[in-house]
Amino acid sequence: MKPQVYRSKAAWLLGWLWMLFAAWNVWDLTAHGHLPSALIAGAVLGVITALVFVMALRPAVIVEEGGVRVRNVLRNAYVPWSGVDDVSVTNAIVIESGDTTVRCWTPQATARERVRAAGRAAKAAKSANKAERAAAEAVGARTHADWVADQLTEMSRSRRESSSGETRVTWSPSAVAAIAAAIVLVVAAFVVS
Incomplete structure (x- = not known):
């Protein structure tokens, strides 16, 4: 892969x-x-x-076969899929793994991006086109960071068995x-x- x-x-x-x-x-x-x-x-x-x-x-979030690698400004983190306890989004993607919390430098969800996404969702929800309304309901007011967090959550569930390594954070x-x-x-x- x-x-x-x-x-x-x-x-x-x-x-x-x-x-x-x-x-x-x-x-x-x-x-x-x-x-x-x-x-x-x-x-x-x-x-x-x-x-x-x-x-x-x-800075990058790299999805690998055995886990997710996070390259932040000065530190690298690796979390195997079996070690992912929770993935959430505040202004950044946060990966919880036991006692370790990894905040991803990128992609981030800014307040401006959240407002734009909510505006797009509201506009599409008012549309007469049924397909656009369905897409608005599915996507909602999600940002790119929300989408990446959902992808990480889904992969952590489906790839737990192919997971390798242990959670580590290094310079x-x-x-x-x-x-x-x-x-x-x-x-x-x-x-x-």
């Missing part, structure tokens, strides 16, 4: 656009910059790029390395300037 990945597509796209912008600026600073101003600009660029990486590109090596590299750039900029 190919893993399914749920994330904010807008954040992912903007994150990669920033990475292209940052790569072009690194080339420009390397080719045309002069110390110490190029190193200071590079440090600022490095800090922003590290933040974009950990906040826009990393993300790539996120920690990105933040550490940004800190090194800042320190180097202060030392040189």
Whole structure:
């Protein structure tokens, strides 16, 4: 089974656009910059790029055969299907597994998205078309986060037997390395300037 990945597509796209912008600026600073101003600009660029990486590109909910993997800003979590006790949505998807609570960074249900979904449901419920009314009743005022939470709940019920592993939450090596590299750039900029 190919893993399914749920994330904010807008954040992912903007994150990669920033990475292209940052790569072009690194080339420009390397080719045309002069110390110490190029190193200071590079440090600022490095800090922003590290933040974009950990906040826009990393976060995802990955559905695998044996469980769900959650990549948040600085931490990774894995919950096997047999370990999923409850999945709920507040402003974020929350997965309960024994004493462990995993809040998913993405997808989130914002207040604005909830209002828009409720408006769509109310408009469709007033429709003369029977099919649109039935769809409005089925979907209701659900957001993308609600839909993902329902998918996770359904999969945890149907895949309990194919579950593997144990619930674990760990620091993300790539996120920690990105933040550490940004800190090194800042320190180097202060030392040189």
